[in-house]
Amino acid sequence: MFVLEYKLKGKLIQYQAIDEAIRTVQFVRNKCVRYWMDGKNIGQKDIYRYATILRKEFKFAGKLNSTACQQAVERAWTAIAKFYDNCKKKIKGKKGYPKFSKRTRSVEFKKSGWKLDRDAKRIKFTDKNNIGELKLIGSRDLFYFQEFQIQRVRVVKRADGYYCQFILKLDVRDITPELKPTKKMVGIDVGLKYFYADSNGNTINCPQYYRKAEKRLNRLNRRKSKKFRTGQKQSKNYLKTRRKYSKAHLKVSRQREEFAKQKALRLIQSNDLIAYEDLKVKNLVKNKKLSKSINDAAWSQLRKWIEYFGVKYSKLTIAIEPNYTSQDCFNCGKIIKKSLSVRTHICQCGYSEDRDVNAALNILKKGTIGHIGTWSEDLNAWGENVSIIVGSNTCNSKQSQ
Numbered sequence: 518m519f520v521l522e523y524k525l526k527g528k529l530i531q532y533q534a535i536d537e538a539i540r541t542v543q544f545v546r547n548k549c550v551r552y553w554m555d556g557k558n559i560g561q562k563d564i565y566r567y568a569t570i571l572r573k574e575f576k577f578a579g580k581l582n583s584t585a586c587q588q589a590v591e592r593a594w595t596a597i598a599k600f601y602d603n604c605k606k607k608i609k610g611k612k613g614y615p616k617f618s619k620r621t622r623s624v625e626f627k628k629s630g631w632k633l634d635r636d637a638k639r640i641k642f643t644d645k646n647n648i649g650e651l652k653l654i655g656s657r658d659l660f661y662f663q664e665f666q667i668q669r670v671r672v673v674k675r676a677d678g679y680y681c682q683f684i685l686k687l688d689v690r691d692i693t694p695e696l697k698p699t700k701k702m703v704g705i706d707v708g709l710k711y712f713y714a715d716s717n718g719n720t721i722n723c724p725q726y727y728r729k730a731e732k733r734l735n736r737l738n739r740r741k742s743k744k745f746r747t748g749q750k751q752s753k754n755y756l757k758t759r760r761k762y763s764k765a766h767l768k769v770s771r772q773r774e775e776f777a778k779q780k781a782l783r784l785i786q787s788n789d790l791i792a793y794e795d796l797k798v799k800n801l802v803k804n805k806k807l808s809k810s811i812n813d814a815a816w817s818q819l820r821k822w823i824e825y826f827g828v829k830y831s832k833l834t835i836a837i838e839p840n841y842t843s844q845d846c847f848n849c850g851k852i853i854k855k856s857l858s859v860r861t862h863i864c865q866c867g868y869s870e871d872r873d874v875n876a877a878l879n880i881l882k883k884g885t886i887g888h889i890g891t892w893s894e895d896l897n898a899w900g901e902n903v904s905i906i907v908g909s910n911t912c913n914s915k916q917s918q
């Protein structure tokens with residue numbers, strides 16, 4: 518777990534609403550502890566059930582976001598469970614019988630009750646306490662993290678103001694503040710069979726969920742068309758299906774975006790140079806047979822994110838002319854014509870490789886040739902030559918200012 522903290526900036530009335538939410542958390546927690554004390558054999562489930570009753574009984578408790586309320590119950594249960602645990606272990610002396618909290622200072626939300634506006638660095642709390650939208654003050658950019666990585670959002674009251682903590686689930690690579698040179702480079706070929714293949718021989722498959730979502734989208738689209746009335750005012754049913762369709766569509770495109778972003782970040786993290794083809798998406802999508810895979814692979818998004826992270830982390834990204842990358846033999850340079858269905862590149866020179874991997878190798882070669890003399894001898898022996906590449910290639914390279 519990793520915590521990102523920002524100071525919150527809002528109006529007095531918003532701070533008061535936060536206070537109210539925190540007070541409610543304490544109220545719910547203490548009520549639950551009291552319920553356990555007064556009852557017999559009260560278990561975790563009973564306490565959760567009790568909290569539901571509380572929310573109905575006390576209007577202000579009902580206003581608290583449901584995940585925040587859940588978390589308050591969890592706090593109560595943690596105290597009780599700790600006591601049980603101590604008893605079981607037969608610890609001598611005090612067993613830590615649950616006490617009532619008097620100075621609760623935070624309210625914690627899970628996956629709901631808040632919404633991020635990353636561009637403006639704002640967070641909006643959507644519970645009924647009317648906390649509203651507050652500005653996030655801090656240097657670390659939340660933009661690098663994906664929504665699903667945010668496990669919890671905690672608002673903490675401190676002496677000098679209010680803070681917002683994002684509790685993230687990450688692996689170590691994600692939190693490296695500055696990326697050290699890896700002295701590695703990679704060419705990627707955005708293929709038809711794979712999401713992409715790289716010059717190290719790795720292939721990344723297309724995400725499965727898109728295929729599933731696609732079926733659903735088609736179904737919704739058909740339903741929508743059936744309800745369409747030409748030349749008339751559209752029915753409520755039509756509008757409803759249309760809304761459903763666009764919602765589903767939005768969901769898929771977000772999923773794709775997240776996937777592309779994740780992969781792009783990985784590529785940037787593990788390489789100093791990334792070369793790829795400068796493909797014109799529009800031209801390719803016109804070809805119907807290819808279009809599905811291409812949309813599917815969402816590689817225009819991949820490219821966008823590679824370039825975005827490339828600038829951000831001062832890594833070099835090069836778009837090369839997409840000529841013959843899959844036909845050329847990486848080993849001897851001979852053109853080996855093959856149709857789309859031929860998956861393996863086999864050359865008379867004795868070289869054989871997965872079609873897309875061969876292409877990825879060619880892409881890397883094109884991206885670096887003329888810039889690094891020793892390229893073919895040792896893929897990794899270029900370390901210090903970075904400055905030569907920066908600004909010197911005519912391709913579409915991006916560099917940090």
Ligand SMILES: [Zn+2]
Nearest residue numbers: 846849864866
């Ligand atoms: Zn060859």
